[in-house]
Amino acid sequence: xxxxxxxxxxxxxxxxxxxxxxxxxxxxxxxxxxxxxxxxxxxxxxxxxxxxxxxxxxxxxxxxxxxxxxxxxxxxxxxxxxxxxxxxxxxxxxxxxxxxxxxxxxxxxxxxxxxxxxxxxxxxxxxxxxxxxxxxxxxxxxxxxxxxxxxxxxxxxxxxxxxxxxxxxxxxxxxxxxxxxxxxxxxxxxxxxxxxxxxxxxxxxxxxxxxxxxxxxxxxxxxxxxxxxxxxxxxxxxxxxxxxxxxxxxxxxxxxxxxxxxxxxxxxxxxxxxxxxxxxxxxxxxxxxxxxxxxxxxxxxxxxxxxxxxxxxxxxxxxxxxxxxxxxxxxxxxxxxxxxxxxxxxxxxxxxxxxxxxxxxxxxxxxxxxxxxxxxxxxxxxxxxxxxxxxxxxxxxxxxxxxxxxxxxxxxxxxxxxxxxxxxxxxxxxxxxxxxxxxxxxxxxxxxxxxxxxxxxxxxxxxxxxxxxxxxxxxxxxxxxxxxxxxxxxxxxxxxxxxxxxxxxxxxxxxxxxxxxxxxxxxxxxxxxxxxxxxxxxxxxxxxxxxxxxxxxxxxxxxxxxxxxxxxxxxxxxxxxxxxxxxxxxxxxxxxxxxxxxxxxxxxxxxxxxxxxxxxxxxxxxxxx
Numbered sequence: 001x002x003x004x005x006x007x008x009x010x011x012x013x014x015x016x017x018x019x020x021x022x023x024x025x026x027x028x029x030x031x032x033x034x035x036x037x038x039x040x041x042x043x044x045x046x047x048x049x050x051x052x053x054x055x056x057x058x059x060x061x062x063x064x065x066x067x068x069x070x071x072x073x074x075x076x077x078x079x080x081x082x083x084x085x086x087x088x089x090x091x092x093x094x095x096x097x098x099x100x101x102x103x104x105x106x107x108x109x110x111x112x113x114x115x116x117x118x119x120x121x122x123x124x125x126x127x128x129x130x131x132x133x134x135x136x137x138x139x140x141x142x143x144x145x146x147x148x149x150x151x152x153x154x155x156x157x158x159x160x161x162x163x164x165x166x167x168x169x170x171x172x173x174x175x176x177x178x179x180x181x182x183x184x185x186x187x188x189x190x191x192x193x194x195x196x197x198x199x200x201x202x203x204x205x206x207x208x209x210x211x212x213x214x215x216x217x218x219x220x221x222x223x224x225x226x227x228x229x230x231x232x233x234x235x236x237x238x239x240x241x242x243x244x245x246x247x248x249x250x251x252x253x254x255x256x257x258x259x260x261x262x263x264x265x266x267x268x269x270x271x272x273x274x275x276x277x278x279x280x281x282x283x284x285x286x287x288x289x290x291x292x293x294x295x296x297x298x299x300x301x302x303x304x305x306x307x308x309x310x311x312x313x314x315x316x317x318x319x320x321x322x323x324x325x326x327x328x329x330x331x332x333x334x335x336x337x338x339x340x341x342x343x344x345x346x347x348x349x350x351x352x353x354x355x356x357x358x359x360x361x362x363x364x365x366x367x368x369x370x371x372x373x374x375x376x377x378x379x380x381x382x383x384x385x386x387x388x389x390x391x392x393x394x395x396x397x398x399x400x401x402x403x404x405x406x407x408x409x410x411x412x413x414x415x416x417x418x419x420x421x422x423x424x425x426x427x428x429x430x431x432x433x434x435x436x437x438x439x440x441x442x443x444x445x446x447x448x449x450x451x452x453x454x455x456x457x458x459x460x461x462x463x464x465x466x467x468x469x470x471x472x473x474x475x476x477x478x479x480x481x482x483x484x485x486x487x488x489x490x491x492x493x494x495x496x497x498x499x500x501x502x503x504x505x506x507x508x509x510x511x512x513x514x515x516x517x518x519x520x521x522x523x524x525x526x527x528x529x530x531x532x533x534x535x536x537x538x539x540x541x542x543x544x545x546x547x548x549x550x551x552x553x554x555x556x557x558x559x560x561x562x563x564x565x566x567x568x569x570x571x572x573x574x575x576x577x578x579x580x581x582x583x584x585x586x587x588x589x590x591x592x593x594x595x596x597x598x599x600x601x602x603x604x605x606x607x608x609x610x611x612x613x614x615x616x617x618x619x620x621x622x623x624x625x
Contacts, residue, residue: 003490012216021159021225024212025290027235028162029109031203033284035114035538036243037261039071043196045247046186048240050196051203055236055400058204060394060415061360062232063384064367066225069211071370071380073220077211078359079302083309085366085373087436092428093242093420099302100416101355102209103332105202106295107339107399108352110137112288115259116281133340140293144300145326156586158290162240169266169276170241177267179247179367185435198353203239206291207232208363221381221577222543260284266350288514296333305326350405354413357398365392373440377459381577384554463580474585477548478615482506483608486553499549501574504508507545514540514573531564532556532599536574537586545575546583552611568593594616 014022039047051144068081078098085090113136114129124132206226214220219617237352248266258264262284266276307316320326369387370378384390402410435455482502488496496518504511517538549571551557556565570589574582593597596617605611 023231029291073214092424109291173245
């Protein structure tokens with residue numbers, strides 16, 4: 001038992017809407033409400049192309065993360081993927097990069113709350129502005145410590161309110177756009193577009209950070225890819241439309257020096273009667289709140305995962321009674337408060353963008369390594385299309401942007417990588433040895449066996465957890481499943497119709513199609529386990545569908561002329577997303593049915609309760625061994 005047990009039990013409380021809102025909330029902040037003014041001063045109206053380029057370059061990383069997170073839905077997300085594919089040294093660098101980039105972005109968002117608070121109360125001093133940011137940081141820390149469910153619900157309410165105000169701004173502004181504002185489209189040359197795309201790349205960085213909470217997501221194989229795809233499509237469109245409207249309505253000379261460009265645009269719309277700037281300041285505060293809330297939630301999972309893997313002190317991995325990594329959250333929040341009070345965050349925007357690009361490069365390489373390692377239990381529920389060309393294009397595009405951003409940010413990132421290497425070398429190197437997928441790739445290329453099955457076994461355990469393949473679930477299913485006692489001889493077609501009706505009723509599926517399939521399969525010899533016992537298993541369309549039916553026939557059911565009558569008949573039906581549990585259940589049923597004297601006890605049982613108890617007692621006996 002002991003303290004290691006405290007790291008178990010992250011609660012699966014986030015659904016599709018929560019995932020969408022966390023991803024969206026992490027995107028809409030400085031990238032929309034502050035950076036457009038800075039970007040406009042560097043590229044003019046051509047920032048529309050810069051935002052489109054940055055959005056497109058996120059796609060390869062998004063597809064890669066979607067696949068990796070459905071194969072390995074673990075806390076830590078990016079850190080975990082990099083560590084298990086390229087090893088703990090690269091995992092340390094990736095984990096620190098993920099944590100710092102999101103912590104800086106979230107701290108910047110909190111300062112943004114203070115910036116827009118000044119619009120609402122011009123009397124605020126700079127220190128008061130920063131104290132407002134600290135106050136909100138403390139509030140979100142408390143929310144996250146109380147539990148991810150509260151954080152997810154808060155995020156939904158904030159994002160819905162924010163998107164409503166932004167859509168209102170877009171619709172109102174379209175009627176007052178001045179085409180002349182776009183006449184000098186690229187005043188600083190088209191080369192400036194690419195460096196600007198690098199600057200604003202951080203605007204899209206929060207999209208994939210939702211993978212850090214994959215372990216707390218319900219049905220991650222479906223909800224994480226869908227949540228990210230919806231967030232990317234909707235928020236990218238909103239970015240383009242909002243910036244298009246802002247350029248079209250705002251005074252160009254004022255826009256190029258504004259740190260509140262959307263509020264400036266709203267003040268330029270006559271339809272809003274002079275209060276547009278105030279309304280969009282409220283929207284901006286909501287945006288910064290969503291980013292900060294999602295940022296603390298996601299960023300705190302990186303040090304937690306690194307603590308589990310002994311790359312940081314173990315205190316980071318401990319969970320509270322509420323199932324949240326309290327120390328990790330407090331440490332992340334403390335760092336953000338330090339940044340808010342003492343650092344000039346605007347100068348760190350390029351560095352945060354570069355760190356995010358570096359992470360995306362690592363993630364795409366991680367996907368390639370995981371695929372090429374050919375590890376048996378690497379089984380993502382979503383697979384990145386057009387592999388590996390999408391990843392190769394993504395790596396090339398990001399490397400090009402990195403070189404376009406200049407020398408100083410690259411030097412800063414180089415220093416950061418050196419720090420991560422030193423931390424691993426002096427703190428963690430002697431504590432851990434872990435097998436990783438790159439070793440399997442090297443093994444395949446050289447033909448020399450140098451690995452065991454440690455990575456494969458870890459992925460197998462993840463699959464069991466992901467697909468809820470638990471013995472307790474199987475036991476509860478047997479307690480509640482349908483048990484049919486056939487008292488007289490039944491023709492195979494009538495028996496098939498009886499089973500089809502029962503399954504259709506419990507699973508809400510088409511009984512006629514199921515009946516047709518049963519009729520086709522009833523003469524197959526492979527459904528007969530051994531004389532007197534048969535198991536029929538079938539994959540059906542749909543999601544979250546799983547059912548077992550137990551059948552006893554004293555007279556026996558004659559499935560074919562050359563087979564003995566079947567007295568024990570087991571029916572297992574599942575949808576594709578339940579495949580792991582389906583295969584395990586099939587194996588467990590076979591083990592039970594092959595026990596000595598099982599058939600005799602099954603035939604002689606008095607009633608349905610005794611039939612069910614035969615299965616349960618055999619199951620409990622098997623578990624002891």
